[in-house]
Amino acid sequence: MEKPSSVSRRSLLLTAAASSLLAACGGGGGGGGFSGSGGGGVSSSSSSSSSSSSSSSSSSSSSSSLPDPATAPALKTHFAANFKVGLVADDWISGDTTISALVTKHASSMTAESVMKANPIGVSEGVYDFSHADALVTFCQANGIALRGHNLLWYQTSPSWFFDGDATAANYKDIVKARLVKYITDVVTHFKGQVYCWDVVNEVVSDDASSNYRNSQWYQIFGKDYIDYAFQAARAADPTVQLFINEYSTEYPDKLGRLMAIVDDLISRGIPIDGVGHQLHNNLSVPISGVGDALAAVEARHLINHITELDMSVFSDSTSTTLSSSALATALQTQALNYRALFNLFVAHPSVQSVTMWGTSDAHSWLNSWPITRTDYPLLFDRSANPKSAFWAVVDPTFVP
Numbered sequence: 001m002e003k004p005s006s007v008s009r010r011s012l013l014l015t016a017a018a019s020s021l022l023a024a025c026g027g028g029g030g031g032g033g034f035s036g037s038g039g040g041g042v043s044s045s046s047s048s049s050s051s052s053s054s055s056s057s058s059s060s061s062s063s064s065s066l067p068d069p070a071t072a073p074a075l076k077t078h079f080a081a082n083f084k085v086g087l088v089a090d091d092w093i094s095g096d097t098t099i100s101a102l103v104t105k106h107a108s109s110m111t112a113e114s115v116m117k118a119n120p121i122g123v124s125e126g127v128y129d130f131s132h133a134d135a136l137v138t139f140c141q142a143n144g145i146a147l148r149g150h151n152l153l154w155y156q157t158s159p160s161w162f163f164d165g166d167a168t169a170a171n172y173k174d175i176v177k178a179r180l181v182k183y184i185t186d187v188v189t190h191f192k193g194q195v196y197c198w199d200v201v202n203e204v205v206s207d208d209a210s211s212n213y214r215n216s217q218w219y220q221i222f223g224k225d226y227i228d229y230a231f232q233a234a235r236a237a238d239p240t241v242q243l244f245i246n247e248y249s250t251e252y253p254d255k256l257g258r259l260m261a262i263v264d265d266l267i268s269r270g271i272p273i274d275g276v277g278h279q280l281h282n283n284l285s286v287p288i289s290g291v292g293d294a295l296a297a298v299e300a301r302h303l304i305n306h307i308t309e310l311d312m313s314v315f316s317d318s319t320s321t322t323l324s325s326s327a328l329a330t331a332l333q334t335q336a337l338n339y340r341a342l343f344n345l346f347v348a349h350p351s352v353q354s355v356t357m358w359g360t361s362d363a364h365s366w367l368n369s370w371p372i373t374r375t376d377y378p379l380l381f382d383r384s385a386n387p388k389s390a391f392w393a394v395v396d397p398t399f400v401p
């Protein structure tokens with residue numbers, strides 16, 4: 001069921017995605033939806049002049065009443081006293097002048113969307129393809145941008161060679177453990193000094209109450225022990241890089257409870273962990289108070305909070321493909337208020353040291369192809385890479401979306 005073949009990985013991605021979306025829609029029993037707490041003085045003025053009325057259009061999603069993009073402050077400067085601001089791309093960015101300009105203006109952090117995962121880096125046992133990841137490192141270093149390492153172990157991108165062999169053999173676990181430790185040792189060593197943190201394990205928490213741990217192939221072989229091996233190997237290879245556990249739906253109490261039980265277990269046994277990454281893939285029903293609860297839970301353990309994969313779909317289900325122009329305009333207003341509330345929350349928590357949007361412009365978001373192909377509008381910049389209402393709501397408390 002959890003075999004990491006490319007076919008089953010794809011279906012698992014849909015499974016994880018569906019459950020995340022379900023949670024985003026309230027299925028996780030979360031904190032009651034948008035609190036509106038960040039929108040002091042915000043009126044309900046219409047943005048019916050939005051030029052984004054066609055959801056299949058590739059044109060701008062900006063309202064014509066938005067400020068001149070040339071006056072937009074750099075996010076990395078605006079939030080310099082609070083946290084790093086991250087955007088996400090792969091090494092294609094070097095050949096895209098529009099997105100390069102966007103990232104170099106606004107980002108003090110980057111995350112690789114794909115090229116630092118074990119698939120593609122781990123070609124076969126002891127054989128690595130660092131070419132794309134190294135190109136992204138070069139881009140970051142040339143532009144003074146710090147790099148998050150994402151990620152060392154994710155069940156969806158674990159190459160099948162990790163699990164080769166006779167699973168009934170007495171030494172099978174030792175062999176697989178040795179492969180995992182070698183992979184993490186080699187990769188962390190390769191990027192030593194080039195990344196400021198690693199998502200050591202990604203999505204290891206169960207989506208249901210039957211267990212705290214996801215029933216992945218890793219878990220089926222080792223129980224929870226593989227998580228220890230991953231953190232210990234990462235720390236041994238780099239004594240100073242920050243080590244994170246990264247998870248989605250942490251803003252829902254059930255999932256947060258299971259995550260923190262795992263974190264407490266790691267801490268109690270002296271496993272080296274520095275922080276928790278909150279993916280925060282969401283939609284317009286993002287439970288702001290639940291996000292606050294998640295940040296507070298991590299702070300209570302004296303760990304660092306990173307927001308690692310923030311986006312906000314305008315769709316509330318996984319089947320709709322279009323919104324009417326008026327529905328989209330309303331959605332973008334709500335999105336702006338939600339983003340303002342979230343960033344106000346992040347600023348209020350000094351434990352939040354990095355906030356990354358999962359993409360760059362709305363044209364470069366995984367949500368345009370997942371969970372189905374559709375035109376989504378989840379980020380702070382429109383398809384022309386200009387600031388949306390959500391951007392202005394975040395940087396200007398007086399802006400009325």
Ligand code: XIL
Nearest residue numbers: 013113114150202246279309365366
């Ligand atoms: C996604 C990328 O955005 C896609 O392009 C890729 O096809 C699959 O992975 N949680 C994570 C990210 O931790 O690595 C995922 O990124 C999105 C969900």
